[in-house]
Amino acid sequence: xxVHDNGTQDAAAAVAAYLEQHEKKGLxxxxxxxxxxxxxxxxxxxxxxxxxxxxxxxLAALESDSRRHGTQNGEIDFALLxxxxxxxxxQGITIDVAYRFFSTEQRKFIVADCPGHEQYTRNMxxxxxxxxxxxxxxxxxxxxxxxxxxxxYIVSLLGIRHVLLAVNKMDLVDYDPGVFDAIxxxxxxxxxxxxxxxxQAVPLSALKGDNLIERSAAMPWYEGPSALEYLESVDVSxxxxxxxxxxxxQWVNRPHQDFRGFAGTVCAGEVRPGDAVVTLPSGRRSQxxxxxxxxxxxxxxxxxxxxxxxxxxELDISRGDVIASASQPAEVSDQFxxxxxWMGEQALLPGRPYWLKIGxxxxxxxxxxxxxxxxxxxxxxxxxxxxxxxxVGVCNLHLDQPVAFEAYADNRSLGGFILIDRISNxxxxxxxxxxxLRRAANIxxxxxxxxxxxxxxxxxxVARCVWFTGLSGSGxxxxxxxxxxxxxxxxxxxFVLDGDNVRHGLNKDLGFTDEDRVENIRRxxxxxxLMTDAGLIVLVSFISPFRAxxxxxxxxxxxxxxxxxxxxxxLEVAEQRDVKGLYAKARAGKIPNFTGIDSPYxxxxxxxxxxxxxxxxxxxxxxxxxxxxxx
Ligand SMILES: Nc1ncnc2c1ncn2[C@@H]1O[C@H](COP(=O)(O)OS(=O)(=O)O)[C@@H](OP(=O)(O)O)[C@H]1O
Ligand SMILES: Nc1ncnc2c1ncn2[C@@H]1O[C@H](COP(=O)(O)OP(=O)(O)O)[C@@H](O)[C@H]1O
Numbered sequence: 136x137x138v139h140d141n142g143t144q145d146a147a148a149a150v151a152a153y154l155e156q157h158e159k160k161g162l163x164x165x166x167x168x169x170x171x172x173x174x175x176x177x178x179x180x181x182x183x184x185x186x187x188x189x190x191x192x193x194l195a196a197l198e199s200d201s202r203r204h205g206t207q208n209g210e211i212d213f214a215l216l217x218x219x220x221x222x223x224x225x226q227g228i229t230i231d232v233a234y235r236f237f238s239t240e241q242r243k244f245i246v247a248d249c250p251g252h253e254q255y256t257r258n259m260x261x262x263x264x265x266x267x268x269x270x271x272x273x274x275x276x277x278x279x280x281x282x283x284x285x286x287x288y289i290v291s292l293l294g295i296r297h298v299l300l301a302v303n304k305m306d307l308v309d310y311d312p313g314v315f316d317a318i319x320x321x322x323x324x325x326x327x328x329x330x331x332x333x334x335q336a337v338p339l340s341a342l343k344g345d346n347l348i349e350r351s352a353a354m355p356w357y358e359g360p361s362a363l364e365y366l367e368s369v370d371v372s373x374x375x376x377x378x379x380x381x382x383x384x385q386w387v388n389r390p391h392q393d394f395r396g397f398a399g400t401v402c403a404g405e406v407r408p409g410d411a412v413v414t415l416p417s418g419r420r421s422q423x424x425x426x427x428x429x430x431x432x433x434x435x436x437x438x439x440x441x442x443x444x445x446x447x448x449e450l451d452i453s454r455g456d457v458i459a460s461a462s463q464p465a466e467v468s469d470q471f472x473x474x475x476x477w478m479g480e481q482a483l484l485p486g487r488p489y490w491l492k493i494g495x496x497x498x499x500x501x502x503x504x505x506x507x508x509x510x511x512x513x514x515x516x517x518x519x520x521x522x523x524x525x526x527v528g529v530c531n532l533h534l535d536q537p538v539a540f541e542a543y544a545d546n547r548s549l550g551g552f553i554l555i556d557r558i559s560n561x562x563x564x565x566x567x568x569x570x571x572l573r574r575a576a577n578i579x580x581x582x583x584x585x586x587x588x589x590x591x592x593x594x595x596x597v598a599r600c601v602w603f604t605g606l607s608g609s610g611x612x613x614x615x616x617x618x619x620x621x622x623x624x625x626x627x628x629x630f631v632l633d634g635d636n637v638r639h640g641l642n643k644d645l646g647f648t649d650e651d652r653v654e655n656i657r658r659x660x661x662x663x664x665l666m667t668d669a670g671l672i673v674l675v676s677f678i679s680p681f682r683a684x685x686x687x688x689x690x691x692x693x694x695x696x697x698x699x700x701x702x703x704x705x706l707e708v709a710e711q712r713d714v715k716g717l718y719a720k721a722r723a724g725k726i727p728n729f730t731g732i733d734s735p736y737x738x739x740x741x742x743x744x745x746x747x748x749x750x751x752x753x754x755x756x757x758x759x760x761x762x763x764x765x766x
Contacts, residue, residue, distance in 0.1 A: 166247045166262040168286035169272030174303040178341040241367040263293040267371035270299045275308045291329035300336040312356045379463025380404035383494035396443035402548035405437040411461035415539035421448040455496030457539035465539040468571035471532045477522040479563030486653040490555040499535040543567035590670030594628045598667040604679045605702030608709035610748045611676040617757035633676035647728045660688035680736045701742040706731045
């Protein structure tokens, strides 16, 4: 600091006081739902512009006293904006949502502005997942539209409890209170139906500025707040059911031997040193020793605070675990009923594994069943075998590990999840956990005393799964049969599993749609695992066209036990061979979804063996497999 005269020091103190107050102002996150036609851009533009003007007016006095102030203020705004984004980034969501920041004397605001277009639903879901308030725009001339129903459904699904119903373009209906009342009545019925608790309706004209910032003289019959007054004053403190203290561990902080802290943001309840806690899912108990922050230790931390806890005991806790109050622990489960909003370009297929991210935990998950999909416009329940882009379904989920959770209605942090495609790493769904399915608790893996190694050893071999994949007619069965014969001649115990012997029995209910192929391969993978457990060498011969399911199969086996063999035959060659005449039929349009013709084949990227059936004959290729297996 330089040398100041008294006047400047006073100004500096005023600036500091102002900034402190500014820092402490509450933050409101809201989302706007509606289209450009409804006046959304005008509304946001005007809100930003007019509040900036207000804000600038207040600042003007201070700014004249201190140049520094303007830049500091800029920095604060920026940091906040970044803060707002990091929550979404943490969730792995990078979608087309613009976050804008503005501020008034009362509050700071972050508005998630979601561009329309066909991706609107998923953009909206992204913006809505952290919002406190949804501004639902309705054109006074048009009233409630299908999209109003759709947006409000997503608002309710994602747990937003406050809606500002902005009945826009009142100037175009002569500021008629009758028009406004009719729309409000209709919307209240919809909101009640959806369980949206708080609705404030405001008649406005974003274009003229009526009731946007200040109350308008054009509508003396309206006695409520302006849109901005509502946003500045609405109480969004959530009266969540008291579920007890919860801290999802984001990070284990171990700078040196003597310190082991668990960092994260308290997402429910409060905690004090000495409190008894339990770590989940392991269920180990301890007490809180210290609550550490950059500004010193605390004697209490509450929901929303980012802290580091140390415990009295040395427990093995890692990222993704949840520290919870011992007297009110969270439930732990690996099977759930959930709402899933699908955002993937490729459909959600039951049986396919995805990454599921909940809190700081990432596990593998499959949808075991789609109970029904929901028509988001009418909320009718419809039968579904898959979920397409922007569809919402009620599904059963199976996770490969148990996680600590809360129902989304009770806690957004521990009840909201996303699904990530394991190959592209794209976020393909947002979802909410509704409740745990109990049936998992009663099924335990039966322990058998004679293990796989012992069974295989008594057969003089090591158990293996050899997984042949390739187009129809590529040569899978031919080669697998030759391998089988040779193994048999050598005294080994092998077995061929192929489409013909499985699709006639176990899988006779399945056809060739994507979802049926996923289920086909899932079952075959499970059967081949049981067969290797029996000590056999299993030769699996299925087209198995999708990488995701071959990976699922691989993951059922121990390291080195699964040998993927790509029977690599160009489509032209397989088609020329046309052993069963199927390609000709497929080309003639008589067999729909034929692999290579109108259904995809995803070639392996890192198979243990690639067999070129053009360069070598079947006998030589079979020998290669034997060498890899026994060599
Ligand atoms: N639409 C369509 N697409 C591909 N294949 C078809 C189809 N319809 C019938 N067939 C016959 O079914 C055999 C493939 O079954 P798979 O169980 O191996 O297929 S998959 O792994 O589920 O994709 C396959 O046998 P192979 O030629 O031995 O591969 C075909 O003969
Ligand atoms: N190098 C090769 N390896 C395997 N099969 C071959 C080879 N060259 C020609 N073929 C012929 O290709 C056809 C493959 O059919 P098949 O084994 O039933 O394929 P898939 O089980 O993959 O559908 C057989 O008629 C086989 O004789």
